[in-house]
Amino acid sequence: MASLQKDGRHVCSGTLVDEDSVLSSADCVSSSPTASDWTVVLGRLKQNGSNPFEVTLNVTDITLSNQTGSNAAVLHLETTPTLSNYIQPICVERRTNLQRGLDVLGCRLELRGRRGGTSSAGDPDLGGGL
Template sequence: MASLQRNGRHVCGGTLVAVDAVLSNANCFSSSLTPTEWTVVLGRLKQNGSNPSEVTLNVTNITLSTRDGSNIAVLRLAARPGLSDAIQPVCLDNGQTFAVGSACWVAGWSAGRGGEEGVLQEVQTSVENCGNASASDSICTGLLTLEPEDAGGPMMCKLGSSWFQAAVLSSPDASRAARAVMVFTSLSSFQSFLSSTGRHLHPAPLLYRNAPLPVCSKKSFRSEYLRRSVKLQGANGRCCCCCCCCCF
């Protein structure tokens, strides 16, 4: 999980999707698209307090999708973070469809369902019908107790034995006003944008040379850092896992 900060203050969530690229919500940058005003913090557990695993990285470029009504942004990092048990790229959905009832998780630093404010948490939910209140590229869950600063965070769903990031959280306030669902921007409609942006931002490292965004296998990686440190809501101590990369 990434904390997107403007002038040192947490504004939105995001996810590391390549060794030097972070995915988030385009609305997070309505106040400023100036890269030098933004930093990305990775490996953070608490917004207040000591975080020995975190790193702070500068931003060199912010790219917004030009598709009408889209709400996707990709940030290029000035340096590649060292990957660890606390910092891993998330796996993207590669165009999969997540049917109503699919088991999913939402991550962020708000209080969630009775959790501690400012501590990274995950809440279990499931895909619901959006009805007519949202665009065709949206995916919805039941209403969750989230804050505007959670926008840009991931919705992660299980498909078969693997976990993928399926969507990016839109504005929690806007979705509450529309109806009793949380509205996310589905990534299945933005594969071309994400792939082309990934190549534009930086040549892929050897591991991802033919795919700048992580490609997932069926092997699941369980993060000991996440299991130990992140308070899971209703998960009985289980961590949320992506197919080959940890989702946090």
């Protein structure tokens, strides 16, 4: 699970889907789609307090889905995190590499994020599920 943060505060969750890309809800980032506004925390077990396994990474680019009815965003990371027992990408079938876009996923994903200041269903520590 990834914590998407603005100004050091958790906004919503995402999932590492490639060595340098996090998939999340477009609703999460659409109000501020500027990459430099965001950081991604990986390896955090709880939102309260730090964790020895976590890393904070800068975002270099955000790709919002342009497909009607889609609510997906990919945040591209400045550096590749070191994979560990606490930081792993999810396994998805890929037709190609992430192509700096969204049509790589060979399956349908339902994403939920924070809307209107309330968190959606899912892990209460991470403010919503995927």
